[in-house]
Amino acid sequence: MSMDDSREEQCTCPPALSGAALVAAADGEADEATLAHLRACPQCAAQVRRLRSLQGRLLRRLYRLRCPSSDILVDYCQGLLDPFQRAAVAHHLDLCPHCAAEVALLERAAPIADVVGFSPRGRMSALLP
Secondary structure, three states: OOHHHHHHHHOOOOOOOOHHHHHHHHOOOOOHHHHHHHHHOHHHHHHHHHHHHHHHHHHHHOOOOOOOOHHHHHHHHOOOOOHHHHHHHHHHHHHOHHHHHHHHHHHHOOOHHHHHOEOOOOOEOOOOO
């Protein structure tokens, strides 16, 4: 018995929705026919709720999976990215509160050269009195 057969047996309003339709519904991208089916079929609607719950748990654990690395964010703050990369990171920052907070923290911090006393000529300056 395949997963689709199992879904067909559980569905109270056959034909059962496909796995792709269930995922689309969980993502908020379902078409009207799928939404109508979900309103009529408590089994399929429960499956969509389980998928949303699973997606939520995964998102909480992997919330920065698609985010730029911290190295890229440092380069962004230092103006070292090319214009395309800079625009992509800026767009991401508009959408991601986690990365935006990291950039805000990086921008508040003193430049590393000031912290370690590195001179522009590449020599260490004495920081101790």
